[in-house]
Every structure is written in C-alpha cells, then in structure tokens.
Amino acid sequence: MRVLFIGGTGTISAAAVARAAALGYTVTVLNRAASSVRQLPSGVEHLVADVRDPAAVAAALGTRSFDVVADFLTFTPKHAYAAVELFRGRTGQYLFISSASAYQKPPARLPITESTPLRNPFWQYSRDKIACEDIFTQAFREDDFPVTIVRPSHTYDHTGLPLLFGWTDVHRMRAGLPVVVHGDGTSLWTLTHTNDFAVGFVGLFGLPVAGEAFTITSDDVLPWDAVYRSVAAAAGVPDPVLVHVASEKIAAVAPAFGPGLLGDKAHSVMFDNSRVKSLVPAFGTTIRFADAAHAILAWHVAHPQARVVNAEYMALSDRLAAL
Missing domain, CATH: 3.40.50.720 (NAD(P)-binding Rossmann-like Domain)
Structure with a gap:
C-alpha cells in the first residue's frame, strides 16, 4: 500500500x-x-x-x-x-x-x-x-x-507537557510556587x-x-488536578501548590489563552470510541498519562533547550494566583 x-x-x-x-x-x-x-x-x-x-x-x-x-x-x-x-x-x-x-x-x-x-x-x-x-x-x-x-x-508524545504554561509550571512546582490550574480542577479531560x-x-x-x-482518542480521562499532580509526581514534587482560577478570568487577563480554554479545555470531555474500535480491534488505551509523565520529564531532563522558564508566564502566574 x-x-x-x-x-x-x-x-x-x-x-x-x-x-x-x-x-x-x-x-x-x-x-x-x-x-x-x-x-x-x-x-x-x-x-x-x-x-x-x-x-x-x-x-x-x-x-x-x-x-x-x-x-x-x-x-x-x-x-x-x-x-x-x-x-x-x-x-x-x-x-x-x-x-x-x-x-x-x-x-x-x-x-x-x-x-x-x-x-x-x-x-x-x-x-x-x-x-x-x-x-x-x-x-x-x-x-x-x-x-x-x-x-x-x-x-501528546514524550515531548509534550499538557500544562497551561508548560515547563514554566514544572519550574514553579519545584520551587514551591503556586501553579495556576484553570477552573476548579475537577473538569474532566481526555489525554x-x-x-x-x-x-x-x-x-x-x-x-x-x-x-x-x-x-x-484515549479512554484515559482525568480531572485537570490529576493531570497536574501526575506531572508533579514525575518531577519529584509530592504536593504541588495548585491555585484554581476561572477560565473566564484567565481569558480576561491573558486573551491569547482564551480561545483554547473557553473553546476546549474548560469543558469536561470524554469520548465514545466504539466506532473506530469496531473496525480496528487492535486500537485501545495502552499508555496512561500518569505513566507517560515520567517519560516526558525524562525527555526534558535530556534536552536542556526544552527547559525554558518563560519570564512572561512567571509574571502572569503570579498575577493570576494573586487574584
């Protein structure tokens, strides 16, 4: 073929x-x-x-x-x-x-x-x-x-961090700084x-x-707090400081993040994959994010150029956390 x-x-x-x-x-x-x-x-x-x-x-x-x-x-x-x-x-x-x-x-x-x-x-x-x-x-x-x-x-793959501010959030976790999670952390997301x-x-x-x-899609459905805590665990942070900020407020303060939040991540989603499974029996969820998070962190450790702490995101995180 x-x-x-x-x-x-x-x-x-x-x-x-x-x-x-x-x-x-x-x-x-x-x-x-x-x-x-x-x-x-x-x-x-x-x-x-x-x-x-x-x-x-x-x-x-x-x-x-x-x-x-x-x-x-x-x-x-x-x-x-x-x-x-x-x-x-x-x-x-x-x-x-x-x-x-x-x-x-x-x-x-x-x-x-x-x-x-x-x-x-x-x-x-x-x-x-x-x-x-x-x-x-x-x-x-x-x-x-x-x-x-x-x-x-x-x-996602071994290079992807599904966090609002990427590696900057990992840096903040390790530094004991508050990390912003959109919404109340309980909405469901499929990775x-x-x-x-x-x-x-x-x-x-x-x-x-x-x-x-x-x-x-996967059948791996997690609340957003669990997504952040999985990354934190892989980063060696057992108890990250998660601060919840309404997606609408994040969009108001940082408009560039508004469409992706209000148009996607702010809403609980889970998907029925029965149609593709009926035609492709081999398809299924074999990799859970909680396990994959360790490979993602390992890749970032091996690639220093990916470990960028964004000064703008640091300031924005502080501003949102203060709200």
Missing part, C-alpha cells in the same frame, strides 16, 4: 508514519523539511515542498498516485479547496485530520460521539476545521472524493498518547470508510 503523509514530523503524524512504516507500507512524507525533534524512520521517502504552494506540491509528486493520503496540515477552507483540487483522482482514500474541539462546546451530553453536533463559538481554529469538513464532505457527495474525517483530541492514536488511525488505511467520520 502506497501512503502519502502531508506533514509527518508533528506530534500526531510522526507516530502514524512510524506505525505505517513498521507495518510494511510504502510511505512517503511531504513537508517543508523544517527542523524537527522527530526523525523519519529508515526507508521512508521524503519529498520537500511547501504544501501551501500547490504548484510546488504538484511538481514534487509528478504523476504519482497513492492508495492513501493522510492530511495533517489542512487548517482553513482555502487549504481544503486546494487539497481537493490537487488530490482528486490521485488517491483511493483521503484522511483529513480534523479536531475533536469541533464538537459542540459546551457539550450537551457525554460521552461525545461522531453524531454530536459540530459547533464551537469560542475558537476560530475549531470553526475553520468544521468549515474544512464541510468542503471535503461536499466534494464526497458531489464528486465522490474519497474523504474520511478523523477527529483526535488532546494528543491520548500518540502511539495509541497511531494504531487506530493507521488501522483505517484501506478500509471502505469514505464519507465517514471517526473520533480517535
């Missing part, structure tokens, strides 16, 4: 590339060859082109076609229209990576399923993903464009390890699922 990844070195896509290569697929990755901490596996073909330049992509691909195209880099309607034009008639399956943040916010009921309405009045990123889904779906209905929509939620996601995602390759949508 010939598979083209558009992207291929990001948090989610790198694990999917590795999974596809390990299963023996003929894998090609197309991206701008920007530096990345995630290297391509041996034997994976690398094509260099800016996906935002359709002419450059067409030149890089030539006349080739693929059994599967996995698109990790379409974020706006303009990108979606270009993708349909470029890959119409050149692939048997087109997997578009949307986002679980596109689901109704706040959710009317849990768990969230593929039939949950798509509506997010808080976050432009999510609204753009919804618009992309509409374009691909229209192309499927009118021109038989073989799209399958995949909606991951918060997916998916990228290796688990890759099993479900690559498992869809070649299946007759055109026109369908799939949620692919």
Whole structure:
C-alpha cells in the first residue's frame, strides 16, 4: 500500500508514519523539511515542498498516485479547496485530520460521539476545521472524493507537557510556587498518547470508510488536578501548590489563552470510541498519562533547550494566583 503523509514530523503524524512504516507500507512524507525533534524512520521517502504552494506540491509528486493520503496540515477552507483540487483522482482514500474541539462546546451530553453536533463559538481554529469538513464532505457527495474525517483530541508524545504554561509550571512546582490550574480542577479531560492514536488511525488505511467520520482518542480521562499532580509526581514534587482560577478570568487577563480554554479545555470531555474500535480491534488505551509523565520529564531532563522558564508566564502566574 502506497501512503502519502502531508506533514509527518508533528506530534500526531510522526507516530502514524512510524506505525505505517513498521507495518510494511510504502510511505512517503511531504513537508517543508523544517527542523524537527522527530526523525523519519529508515526507508521512508521524503519529498520537500511547501504544501501551501500547490504548484510546488504538484511538481514534487509528478504523476504519482497513492492508495492513501493522510492530511495533517489542512487548517482553513482555502487549504481544503486546494487539497481537493490537487488530490482528486490521485488517491483511493483521503484522511483529513480534523479536531475533536469541533464538537459542540459546551457539550450537551457525554460521552461525545461522531453524531454530536459540530459547533464551537469560542475558537476560530475549531470553526475553520468544521468549515474544512464541510468542503471535503461536499466534494464526497458531489464528486465522490474519497474523504474520511478523523477527529483526535488532546494528543501528546514524550515531548509534550499538557500544562497551561508548560515547563514554566514544572519550574514553579519545584520551587514551591503556586501553579495556576484553570477552573476548579475537577473538569474532566481526555489525554491520548500518540502511539495509541497511531494504531487506530493507521488501522483505517484501506478500509471502505469514505464519507465517514471517526473520533480517535484515549479512554484515559482525568480531572485537570490529576493531570497536574501526575506531572508533579514525575518531577519529584509530592504536593504541588495548585491555585484554581476561572477560565473566564484567565481569558480576561491573558486573551491569547482564551480561545483554547473557553473553546476546549474548560469543558469536561470524554469520548465514545466504539466506532473506530469496531473496525480496528487492535486500537485501545495502552499508555496512561500518569505513566507517560515520567517519560516526558525524562525527555526534558535530556534536552536542556526544552527547559525554558518563560519570564512572561512567571509574571502572569503570579498575577493570576494573586487574584
């Protein structure tokens, strides 16, 4: 099976590339060859082109076609229209990576399923993903464009810290300083390890699922306080000082954080993965965040350049904690 990844070195896509290569697929990755901490596996073909330049992509691909195209880099309607034009008639399956943040916010009921309405009045990123889904779906209905929509939620790997202020929060934990947690710390959040996601995602390759949508997330659901305490335990801090601040107040003080909080993380979420599990029996939750937190901290210890204490986040944390 010939598979083209558009992207291929990001948090989610790198694990999917590795999974596809390990299963023996003929894998090609197309991206701008920007530096990345995630290297391509041996034997994976690398094509260099800016996906935002359709002419450059067409030149890089030539006349080739693929059994599967996995698109990790379409974020706006303009990108979606270009993708349909470029890959119409050149692939048997087109997997578009949307986002679980596109689901109704706040959710009317849990768990969230593929039939949950798509509506997010808080976050432009999510609204753009919804618009992309509409374009691909229209192309499927009118021109038989073989799209399958995949909606991951918060997916992480060994480099990711799912904390509001990243490594700055770890620094504050170790220094005994208050660490800001949005809300009251009890809202539920779903964290998916990228290796688990890759099993479900690559498992869809070649299946007759055109026109369908799939949620692919973990069943590892934790309150936010438990997320922070898992990181603290891995960092050697048994009792971190967690200070709870309403998401609306954080958004008012630091508007840049507003869309991601009010449009996603402020709401309890858990997902029904039964649809993908019915087609990919190997898919499941094998990596829990409480265990993965130790690998994340170990990676940061081994990479000093990632241990950045942001002065702006330090001041913002103090200001929010004082509220």
